[in-house]
Amino acid sequence: xxxxxxxxLTLFSVLSSRLPPRHMDSVVELMESLESNSPNLTLPELAxxxxxxxxxxxxxxxxxxxxxxxxxxxxQWGLLTHLLHRDxxxxxxxxxxxxxxxxxxxxxxxxxxxxxxxxxxxxxxIDPLYAVTLTEALGTSFLLARGGDxxxxxPGGCWDDVDDPQNYTLMGPPSPVPDAVAxxxxxxxxxxxxxxQAPIPLADLLRGYYGMGNTTEQWRPHSSYRRRDFxxxxxxxxxxxxxxxxxxxxxxxxxxxxLLRDVAPxxxxxxxxxxxxxxxxxxxxxxxxxxxxxxxxxxxxxxPRALTLPLESVFIHHTFIPSAPCHSFRSCARAMRSxxxxxxDTRGWDDIGYxxxxxxxxxxxxxxxxxxxxxxxxGYNSKGYGxxxxxxxxxxxxxxxxIALVRDQLLPCAVRTGRLHHNYTLRGHRQMGRxxxxxxxxxxxxxxxxxxxxxxxxxxxxxxxxxxxxxxxxGWMRLGMLMVASCLLCSEGQHRGSWAGGCG
Numbered sequence: 056x057x058x059x060x061x062x063x064l065t066l067f068s069v070l071s072s073r074l075p076p077r078h079m080d081s082v083v084e085l086m087e088s089l090e091s092n093s094p095n096l097t098l099p100e101l102a103x104x105x106x107x108x109x110x111x112x113x114x115x116x117x118x119x120x121x122x123x124x125x126x127x128x129x130x131q132w133g134l135l136t137h138l139l140h141r142d143x144x145x146x147x148x149x150x151x152x153x154x155x156x157x158x159x160x161x162x163x164x165x166x167x168x169x170x171x172x173x174x175x176x177x178x179x180x181i182d183p184l185y186a187v188t189l190t191e192a193l194g195t196s197f198l199l200a201r202g203g204d205x206x207x208x209x210p211g212g213c214w215d216d217v218d219d220p221q222n223y224t225l226m227g228p229p230s231p232v233p234d235a236v237a238x239x240x241x242x243x244x245x246x247x248x249x250x251x252q253a254p255i256p257l258a259d260l261l262r263g264y265y266g267m268g269n270t271t272e273q274w275r276p277h278s279s280y281r282r283r284d285f286x287x288x289x290x291x292x293x294x295x296x297x298x299x300x301x302x303x304x305x306x307x308x309x310x311x312x313x314l315l316r317d318v319a320p321x322x323x324x325x326x327x328x329x330x331x332x333x334x335x336x337x338x339x340x341x342x343x344x345x346x347x348x349x350x351x352x353x354x355x356x357x358x359p360r361a362l363t364l365p366l367e368s369v370f371i372h373h374t375f376i377p378s379a380p381c382h383s384f385r386s387c388a389r390a391m392r393s394x395x396x397x398x399x400d401t402r403g404w405d406d407i408g409y410x411x412x413x414x415x416x417x418x419x420x421x422x423x424x425x426x427x428x429x430x431x432x433x434g435y436n437s438k439g440y441g442x443x444x445x446x447x448x449x450x451x452x453x454x455x456x457x458i459a460l461v462r463d464q465l466l467p468c469a470v471r472t473g474r475l476h477h478n479y480t481l482r483g484h485r486q487m488g489r490x491x492x493x494x495x496x497x498x499x500x501x502x503x504x505x506x507x508x509x510x511x512x513x514x515x516x517x518x519x520x521x522x523x524x525x526x527x528x529x530g531w532m533r534l535g536m537l538m539v540a541s542c543l544l545c546s547e548g549q550h551r552g553s554w555a556g557g558c559g
Contacts, residue, residue: 074137076219079147079265081138082155087258096121098139098257099163106141107156108163111310112191112301116174116183117163144235146220147265149279150345150384150418152212154239160187161243162257165250178307179300184247185289189232189240189334190301196231197330198302198314201322206230207330208237208337213348217388226346237338241285242278248288275382275456279343279417286339291331299327341468342460344411344419350388353395356405359427360437365476368439369466370432371501372409372484373493378447380415380457387414390445391422404430410440411465415457419465425474432487440475441484448497462504481506 075081086098102108103120114120138145143155164184167174174183181190200207210227211234214220225233232240246260262268266276277284289297302323306315315323374394381387395407402408408430409422422441423429431441442461444453452458469475481504484492493501501507 074134074221076216077138077143077145077214077221077223079145079153079261080267082145083258083261083267085135085138086261090256090258096123097163097166099159099166101135102139102155102159103163105136105139107139107143108160108187109141110191111308112305113160113187115177115304115308116181116186117160117167144223144239146214146217147278148267148384149265149276149416150217150349150388151238151278151343152214152223152235153242154233154235157188157192157236157239158243158246161240161245161247162250162260163187163247165247166254168247168251169254177300177304179303181300181304182297184244184251185294185297186301186304188243188247189237190294190297191305192231192236192240193330193334194298194302194305194327195314197326197333198318199231201326208232208333209234211346213346217349217351226348232334237334238281241281241338245281245284245288275415275417282339282343286335291335291339294335295327295331298330299324302327336468336471340464341472342419342464343417344421345384345388347421347424350391350420352391352407353399355427356399359405359423362426362428362437364426364474365470366439366474366479367476368435368480368482369469369475369506370435370439370441370482370484370487371461371493371497372431372441372443373448373497374412374443374445375447375492375494377445380444380446380453382415384416384418387412387416387418387420387445390414391420398430402430406430408441409443411442413442413444413453413457413461415445415453417456417460419460425469432484435487439479440469444493444497448494449491450494450496452496452500458500466504466506479506480508482508 082098089096089098089101100121101123103117104123106120108114108117108120137143139155139159141156144152145155147153161184164174164187168184196207199205206228207230209230209232210225212223212225215222215224223235242264246264249255250260264277266274266278302315305311306318306323318326374390377390377393381390391407391412394409394412398404398407407422410424410429410431412420412422414420422443425440428437429441430436431443432439442465444457444461446453466475466479466481470477470479481501483498483501484490485498486508502509
């Protein structure tokens with residue numbers, strides 16, 4: 056088959072009635088076909104022709120969608136609409152899900168800026184890049200929900216099959232800005248800003264950003280830093296200003312004028328302030344967490360016990376086995392499944408023991424999660440969260456970004472969202488039982504974190520740090536002196552922690 060604009064449809068010719076999986080790879084293949092055969096039509100424009108960027112604000116910025124000659128066959132249009140319709144989302148290599156609408160709209164704005172394309176002017180002025188990616192959807196979401204209980208952000212979701220993703224199912228009531236839209240908006244803004252500086256083939260841009268074709272699994276793709284980088288690109292004050300300006304523009308557009316007719320200017324400002332604050336807290340300041348259904352968790356056995364929030368403590372672990380950090384979604388998901396099998400089949404626990412597990416790919420992985428009692432720190436499972444780093448950190452440390460994922464994001468987020476007391480205590484697993492966990496190097500590192508407590512007091516002395524080693528090497532009389540000093544350190548040979556969760 057061929058098309059006067061698309062050229063030879065080499066991607067389509069290998070397809071029968073089977074639609075391709077919703078991987079970013081499929082989008083990049085389509086993009087490469089367009090770049091090589093159809094220089095007069097870009098994939099973002101094709102997406103707009105098929106219904107992406109169909110909101111009033113987006114059309115005001117980018118104009119009416121281009122017309123595509125109806126020369127494609129049924130199968131070809133099926134593929135295009137499968138991948139590019141207005142609500143399309145794809146799974147990217149880092150395990151996150153990205154809505155294509157805001158992603159491609161941001162890319163188109165970046166391309167047009169690089170070419171000096173004259174964007175329409177509005178009063179008040181708005182930044183076209185943020186208007187088509189985030190601020191219209193975000194402002195509208197909070198505007199519609201004001202005074203009510205409607206969802207404003209989220210939820211996340213899961214694919215039916217990560218190897219052959221076809222259907223994406225949300226895990227809660229939908230909002231105009233579910234997680235996939237938030238990811239697509241941040242990526243669209245970041246890549247649009249990059250393209251505005253210098254042109255680059257879109258397929259190369261996406262491959263580099265999402266780490267496609269990375270076989271070494273020894274580095275994180277740029278997409279895993281989207282929250283950090285978006286926070287640098289657009290702080291909460293700038294986001295608030297752009298949301299407010301966008302709402303004022305929507306008040307002037309005839310199709311959306313009625314939506315804001317009775318909304319006073321001070322209320323518009325308040326909506327923008329809440330929208331910017333909540334989006335920043337949820338998608339910039341809090342870390343991304345891969346849900347159980349994405350890493351392939353087995354069902355929980357039995358009936359989980361609910362935690363009473365907020366909790367008082369956090370206990371840091373290392374998995375010891377797997378001993379090597381995981382650097383990709385696929386390797387971290389494999390590690391999660393392996394640990395869950397061990398905990399359920401060998402230990403006889405109801406589920407993987409940890410509350411959360413930390414990969415070196417830029418993501419946390421949900422174990423028992425925020426609300427259910429874990430099996431990570433015997434005697435203290437109902438009093439704190441158990442956070443395990445994938446790897447053996449007896450003599451080495453996780454990379455600085457992986458350390459910061461817990462120290463600078465997870466813990467402050469847990470306090471801010473009411474899941475952890477503001478004056479929480481942080482301890483290593485070895486302080487609560489007979490184990491070397493979380494390894495000497497990681498234990499020394501967490502000793503510098505806010506909330507770390509050296510000892511647990513007389514009430515918990517039977518589980519004091521290094522108890523087993525002290526009894527073996529010094530005897531009970533010497534133990535008291537060592538505990539007062541609070542500086543006992545086990546060697547690796549004296550007391551090695553158990554695999555993936557210690558005493559449980």
